Amino acid sequence: MSEKLTPMIQSFILHFGEMGSRWGINRTVGQMYALLVLRKEPLCADDITEALGISRSNVSMGLKELMSWELVKLQHRPGERKEFYSAPGDVWDIAKTLIEQRRKREIDPTLSTLRNLLIETPANDEEAYAQQRMREMHELIEMLTLWTQEIQRLDSAQLGKLLKLGNSIGKVLDMKDRLLGSGKKESMK
Amino acid sequence: MSEKLTPMIQSFILHFGEMGSRWGINRTVGQMYALLVLRKEPLCADDITEALGISRSNVSMGLKELMSWELVKLQHRPGERKEFYSAPGDVWDIAKTLIEQRRKREIDPTLSTLRNLLIETPANDEEAYAQQRMREMHELIEMLTLWTQEIQRLDSAQLGKLLKLGNSIGKVLDMKDRLLGSGKKESMK
């Protein structure tokens, strides 16, 4: 890392590089994305090379990766060969993309693997028990995924309103009490 | 990996080892945990060594890691030196622990870093813009964390009931329409 980054921006970039690497994203790619998020104007590969002090080819590969995650948009300026990259201006858009991509890459294959193992006939008690755990896991993941998808449907504006409700977010889920509260009555007036 | 694991159980273990490694968890540790989850009875370190075909010392380190995540419980048998390990019998308990630990290790430090950067006075327009993005990010993460915490309050039994409601999970979040629906009225009858 080098050049004209201010300490504030440096700290952010370093932190998110670190975070990225804990979540299976290459540290450098994480830094590149952090930089793009903080900049209003699109950057070209050389800008990134200079800002982070890494090789041009590394930047090229990183951008390719970010493109494959659909986290970054490619732009051209009229009469210029050079390519410019930018991150969405809306944090919630970024989060939704991350969630969506993770789902495609990890959750869906996992659910599929589980389903394949669940249709087999257990050979003995041990496998029967194992299958039961797999069944519970499948159910749970599927449910959490459904919830997540509901939340993803919200757009930034809606989310903004929700934010303004502040800590009373709890109220949204108070609904649960009506659903789960006192036993068998499942009707909600 | 070796010995007496059935193909079904092998597949599960391999898949979750792979998944773990994409989420910043060592592949072998992921496999160890997968094995523990599938087994009803607690296992000792040698059982794991044999089942996965890895070194005894590797198992020792992996168990240490799983203990630090509080994902695994240590048990003793009367009149035996040997230590036995087991995973919670409830998948939702496991998920809650994972979420909780991730929060402690990644989310909280991130929020703290963001707050520190947000109290600084921006030196120029660029920093002002960057800070704005950080502010939005902080708000979003905080809100998602609050939601997650609400959901974590549910116990398995409650979750079970919720599951039985099936796909009408959407209903839980229909609440959002009442909150966000048609503009300014914030009261919920």
Add this chain to the structure above:
DNA sequence: CTGTAATTTCAGAATATACTGAAAATTCAG
């Protein structure tokens, strides 16, 4: 206490991942 069964530690080896520079490929202004 003591001896032994068990666990932990850790330096070094094995493996996997990330990074670079140079060369090849691509793109488009002229």
Add this chain to the structure above:
DNA sequence: CTGAATTTTCAGTATATTCTGAAATTACAG
């Protein structure tokens, strides 16, 4: 078309992570 600007590829190198065996430590049955 052409060739200069730009991007991509990739073999080799550097770095980081994981794994092992041997030695040190610990815990407890007797």
